[in-house]
Amino acid sequence: MARQKHQKNKLYLNILFVFVFLLFSALILRLGFLQIVEGDDYVREVEGEGETTGIDSPRGLMYDRHGNKVVDNELVLSLTYTNRSGVSDEERIEIARQLNEVIEIDLEEEEITDRDLQDFWIVTNEEEAQELVSEEEIQELTDDEYYEVLLDRIPEEEVEGFSEQETQVAAIWREMNQGFYDEPHRIKQDIDEESAHVIGEHLDDLPGVDLLRDSQRKYMYEDSFSRFLGRTGAIPSESLDDYLARGYERSDDVGRSFLELEYEEELRGEKRLLEENVDGTQEEEAGQRGRDLVLSVDMDLQQEIENIIEEEISGSESGFINEAEAYVVMMDPNTGELLSVAGYDDHLGAISSSYEMGSTVKAASVMIGLEEEIIEPNTIFEDREISLPDTPPMSSVTDMGDINDLTALERSSNIYMAEIAMRMAGYDYEEECCWDNIGGSYQIFRNYYSQFGLGEETGIDLPSESSGLTGDSDSGGNLLYLSFGQYDTYTPLQLTQYISTIANGGSRLQPNLVNEIREPSRDTDELGAVRQQHTPNVLNQIDVSPSHLDRVQEGLWRVMNGEDGTARDEFEDADYVAAGKTGTAEVRIIEESTGDAVDGNNQALVAYAPYDEPEVAVSVVVPYVYTDEDGGSPGTANRIAREAMDAFFELQEERQEDTEEEDQEGISEEELDELLEEE
Incomplete structure (x- = not known):
C-alpha cells in the first residue's frame, strides 16, 4: 500500500515537472518573439517613432559641354504595390482587374512573355490546370519538375486566345508579383491626373496599392544622342546582391545602360526619409538630388x-x-x-x-x-x-x-x-x-x-x-x-x-564623354560646384x-x-x-x-x-x-x-x-572708340 502511494506521488511530481517545463518554454518563446520579431516596433513606440520609409530622390542631371541641359527630371506620380504575406493570388488578380479599368501597361516596353501568360493562366484556371497532370505523376515529380510539366502541357490556344484586356491584367499582375514583400514596387510611372484621382478615391478598396511622388528622366533633345545617355530601371536580378551590399533597396531604380550605368554612384540621389509616427503623424527628412554630369558632347x-x-x-x-x-x-x-x-x-x-x-x-x-x-x-x-x-x-x-x-x-x-x-x-x-x-x-x-x-x-x-x-x-x-x-x-x-x-x-588619349561631375545646385538652370574634372589621360606614346x-x-x-x-x-x-x-x-x-x-x-x-x-x-x-x-x-x-x-x-x-558681342555690350561708347583707334 505504501509502495502504491509512493508511485502515485512520483507521478504527480512528474506531471508537475512537465507542466513547469512547458510553462517556462512558452515564456521563453514569447520573450523571444517579443524581442526578435516585435522588438523594433516596441522600441519605436517607446521612443515615439514609427516606420521609416526611404523614397528615391531625383537623379543627377546631364548637361552638354556648353551648359545646355540634356537630361532633366520631371515630377510624376507612380502607382506602386506592396506585397504582404497572407494575400492570395486570387486577391492580387482581383486588384489587377480593378487597376486595369484605370491604367494601361505598355506591352511592347514591358515585353510580357509567353511564360508570364502561362503563369497567369494556371492561377486563373486552377481546375483545368490540375487535370493536366495525374496524381501518380505528381507523387513522382518534385515541385519544380511538376511545374515544368504543367507549363509544357498548357494548350497553346489557351495562351494565344487571351484578349487584349486579359493580357493587360496579366501584365499588371506580373508587375505586382515582381515586388518584394513589404516594399513598394512600381507598377506604372507617370500616372495621369485623372487616373490618379480615380485610384486615390479607391485606395481603401485596393490593399497594397499606393500613389508615390516620383521622378522620371526627360530627354531635352529627344532621340538625339539618347542611346548613349542610357536608361534607368529596376535592379537586374543577377546584380541584386551586389546592389544590396552597396546599400540599395530591392525596389530602387538604377542606371541600366551606358552613362546612367557607368556613373550610377554619382547620379543616384540621397533618399528622402518619410517617418510615420505611432500617433499617425508623419515627418519627412529631405533627401538630395544626385550629382550632375557635364558631358564633353556639343x-x-x-x-x-x-x-x-x-x-x-x-x-x-x-x-x-x-x-x-x-x-x-x-x-x-x-x-x-x-x-x-x-x-x-x-x-x-x-x-x-x-x-x-x-x-x-x-x-x-x-x-x-x-x-x-x-x-x-x-x-x-x-x-x-x-x-x-x-x-x-x-x-x-x-x-x-x-x-x-x-x-x-x-x-x-x-x-x-x-x-x-x-x-x-x-x-x-x-x-x-x-x-x-x-x-x-x-x-x-x-x-x-x-x-x-x-x-x-x-x-x-x-x-x-x-x-x-x-x-x-x-x-x-x-x-x-x-x-x-x-x-x-x-x-x-x-x-x-x-x-x-x-x-x-x-599621344594616344583615352576618349571621354563626361568632362565634369558637379554638386547639385538648387537652380537646375545653373551648374553647381565642381567635384571632379576630366584631365587628359595619355594611354601610351x-x-x-x-x-x-x-x-x-x-x-x-x-x-x-x-x-x-x-x-x-x-x-x-x-x-x-x-x-x-x-x-x-x-x-x-x-x-x-x-x-x-x-x-x-x-x-x-x-x-x-x-x-x-x-x-x-x-x-x-x-x-x-x-x-x-x-x-x-x-x-x-x-x-x-x-x-x-x-x-x-x-x-x-x-x-x-556671340562672345565678342556680349563683351562689347558691357563697354561704354568711349571705351569702344578707344579700342577701335588702338586697332
Whole structure:
C-alpha cells in the first residue's frame, strides 16, 4: 500500500515537472518573439517613432559641354504595390482587374512573355490546370519538375486566345508579383491626373496599392544622342546582391545602360526619409538630388552632324547592300573629349560594330616601314598589279608606276604597303621566295597598330565597347591585306583615336564623354560646384621618331591638298587646312533579301584640322555599300566628313562672335572708340 502511494506521488511530481517545463518554454518563446520579431516596433513606440520609409530622390542631371541641359527630371506620380504575406493570388488578380479599368501597361516596353501568360493562366484556371497532370505523376515529380510539366502541357490556344484586356491584367499582375514583400514596387510611372484621382478615391478598396511622388528622366533633345545617355530601371536580378551590399533597396531604380550605368554612384540621389509616427503623424527628412554630369558632347554640333548624316544617307538607301549605316565620331585630339558620336538610325555601332577600314590605316603602315627600316623617306616602289600563289591578284585603283612614300599616301597605293609587308616577311616578289617571317610580321604590324588604338579598347567611359576583330593566319596574302586595311576590323571610335594620335604628335588619349561631375545646385538652370574634372589621360606614346611622324603627317596633308589627293575635290576650297586619309575596303557579304554573297565596299575617312594646330579629329565610316558599278554612291564618306568639319568650325566662329558681342555690350561708347583707334 505504501509502495502504491509512493508511485502515485512520483507521478504527480512528474506531471508537475512537465507542466513547469512547458510553462517556462512558452515564456521563453514569447520573450523571444517579443524581442526578435516585435522588438523594433516596441522600441519605436517607446521612443515615439514609427516606420521609416526611404523614397528615391531625383537623379543627377546631364548637361552638354556648353551648359545646355540634356537630361532633366520631371515630377510624376507612380502607382506602386506592396506585397504582404497572407494575400492570395486570387486577391492580387482581383486588384489587377480593378487597376486595369484605370491604367494601361505598355506591352511592347514591358515585353510580357509567353511564360508570364502561362503563369497567369494556371492561377486563373486552377481546375483545368490540375487535370493536366495525374496524381501518380505528381507523387513522382518534385515541385519544380511538376511545374515544368504543367507549363509544357498548357494548350497553346489557351495562351494565344487571351484578349487584349486579359493580357493587360496579366501584365499588371506580373508587375505586382515582381515586388518584394513589404516594399513598394512600381507598377506604372507617370500616372495621369485623372487616373490618379480615380485610384486615390479607391485606395481603401485596393490593399497594397499606393500613389508615390516620383521622378522620371526627360530627354531635352529627344532621340538625339539618347542611346548613349542610357536608361534607368529596376535592379537586374543577377546584380541584386551586389546592389544590396552597396546599400540599395530591392525596389530602387538604377542606371541600366551606358552613362546612367557607368556613373550610377554619382547620379543616384540621397533618399528622402518619410517617418510615420505611432500617433499617425508623419515627418519627412529631405533627401538630395544626385550629382550632375557635364558631358564633353556639343549638342548643337551633335544635331548638325545627325542632320548631315540623315540628308546624305536617306536619299541613297538603295545603294546599301542591307540596312543603311553611317557613323561619325568627332574628338578633340588634344584632350580626348568626344564632341559628337552620331550614326544613321542608331549611334551604337560607332563603338560596338567593327569593319575593315581600308586605306585609312596606311599612315600607320608607312610609319611601320620607316621605323622598321624597310623603307627610308623617299624610297621608290613600282605600283603595279601583283599576284601571289593561292591569292587573288592585288592592285591599287590604278597602276601608278614608280612612287615614293608620300605619293603612296596621297594617291592611296595598296602595292606600296604590300611591298613593305613582303620585305618585312623576307619575301622577294621577283624571285618568288621566300616567306621567312610571316608570323613575326603579323605581330610587328599589330604591335604598332595597337599603339595607335587599332585593335585595342579605347578606354571610353562606358560599361562596354568592342575592340574589333583580329584574324589568325599564316598566309602571306592576308599579311598584305592587313597592311592596307582589308583584314582586321576596327570600330569608328578606334579610328578616331588613331587619327587623333597622329594629329597630336603621338599621344594616344583615352576618349571621354563626361568632362565634369558637379554638386547639385538648387537652380537646375545653373551648374553647381565642381567635384571632379576630366584631365587628359595619355594611354601610351607611340614608339616612333618625330621625323617619321612628320613625314607621315605631310603625306596626310597631300591627301587633302595635293594635286592628286584622293580627298582634294572635297577639301580644296575649305576655309581651314585639313589633313587625313581616305579608305575603301572591298568586302563580300550576304545580301539579306536574296541570301547571295555580294561584292561591296566600306567607305571610310579620317581627318584632322587645322593641319598646323589641330583642334578637331574625325572619322567617318559608311559600311556595306554596293560597288560603283552596282549602284553604290562613291564619295559619301568624304562628303559627310567635309560637312561635319565645316559644321564644327562654323559653330566655333558663331560662338566667338556671340562672345565678342556680349563683351562689347558691357563697354561704354568711349571705351569702344578707344579700342577701335588702338586697332
